[in-house]
Amino acid sequence: MLSRIFGRKAPHRVAITGTDGAPSATIEVGRNKTVLESALEAGLSYPHDCTVGTCGSCRTRLITGKVDAITPFGYTLTREELEAGFILACQAVPLSDLAVEVDLAPADLAPRTFAARLVATDDLTHDIKRVTWEADAPVRYRAGQYMNVSWPGAPGPRSYSFSDAPGVDGKVRITSFIRRVPGGAFTELLFAQDLAEVPFTIEAPHGGFWLRDGAGPLLLIGGGSGLSPLMSVLEHAAAQGVARDTILLFGGRATRDLYCQDDIAAIGARWPARFEFRPVLSEEQADGLRFGLVTGEIPAAIADLGGAAGLQAYLCGPPAMIDAAVAVLTDAGVPLTDIHYDKFTDASTVAR
Ligand SMILES: Cc1cc2nc3c(=O)[nH]c(=O)nc-3n(C[C@H](O)[C@H](O)[C@H](O)COP(=O)(O)OP(=O)(O)OC[C@H]3O[C@@H](n4cnc5c(N)ncnc54)[C@H](O)[C@@H]3O)c2cc1C
Ligand code: FES
DSSP states (O other), rough: OOHHHHOOSSEEEEEHHHHHHHHHHHHHHTTOOHHHHHHHTTOOOOOOSSSSSOOOOEEEEEEEEEEEEEEEEETSHHHHHHHTTEEGGGGGESSOOEEEEEEOOOGGOOOOOEEEEEEEEEESSSSEEEEEEEEEEEEETTTTEEEEEEEETTTSOOEEESOOOOTTTEEEEEEEEEEOOOOOOOHHHHOOOOOTTOOEEEEEEEOOOOOOOOOEEEEEEEEEEHHHHHHHHHHHHHHHTOOOOOOEEEEEESGGGGGHHHHHHHHHHHHOEEEEEEEEEEEEEOOTTTEEEGGGGGHHHHHTTOOOOOOOEEEEEEHHHHHHHHHHHHHHTTTTGEEEEEOOOHHHHHOO
């Protein structure tokens, strides 16, 4: 308490290890600074985006030590995550030396800014388009990461996950699946106008959503445009010959929400281990398709993959779906450290 009133002189040390347990860096965090601020000042590629405690990108597990939260972590993290000791590095001010666990991106994948033009849009469903931008230089990223897109007069950048596998030296043409959000500043424009002349700015790569090493099975869960980073991860993994049993669960309301089925079948055909695509519809009963909420299919998928031991789960889509899926996964015995996700938050989520 006294140190918070009068300030403290000595910086606190924060030891960072990856989720594989390997030490990756130790930083010093000065008075009233957050873990994220100091990590970025030290030149680390610490996962982050909003820096105000809403996106969850800087999710970090606190192993030892105490922190103060500038805004409560519970606005963004689930109850299961809080109980497991997760914090948001952008909101965490150390009150002692800390040991934390987070996967840092390689230094050569620090975010850069690109000028870009929108060169193609293709309808994937009634409310999702594949959007292709052409950047002024190759954009490098890991499969599963996302970009921040801005345009003149934008109320703020919008985040979109890459849907293609990354090239070896990056890609000039980058794609994302974008869902129309009624009343949304960017997506209403995208669905109503030709944006070919708009000078976009893209900042990338962002996020810590990528395939971790391991030999255990993979459970991928997507909803709506949340298939975007999952397709990037799957395409890249297929090209790398990743031989892990995999089930892809996809949640939609009706058959008209299904897309990329041929691409998924093509990935499945060359996958060197078991690969199953299980679409789940919540509002339409259709022959051969599962009916209900996608989260309801998680226990059966885990059982079919041989149980929770060694399984990694990758989730993308609406925040409510992710929160519900995380609860089911942890109940089924999947540790939070093996659950990776990007919540597709928007202005309505942030304004909660
Ligand atoms: C890490 C990440 C990755 C993402 N990847 C994708 C992706 O690959 N594909 C994809 O489709 N989306 C993705 N998103 C979501 C995307 O970034 C946008 O949020 C989404 O496209 C909506 O943008 P918009 O400008 O159209 O809507 P916004 O302008 O953000 O509005 C969204 C909704 O909120 C309402 N709203 C606006 N302001 C307020 C307010 N103050 N209070 C209450 N409600 C408000 C609007 O009326 C609208 O209904 C991702 C998000 C994140 C965080
Ligand atoms: S960077 Fe910390 S929550 Fe967004």
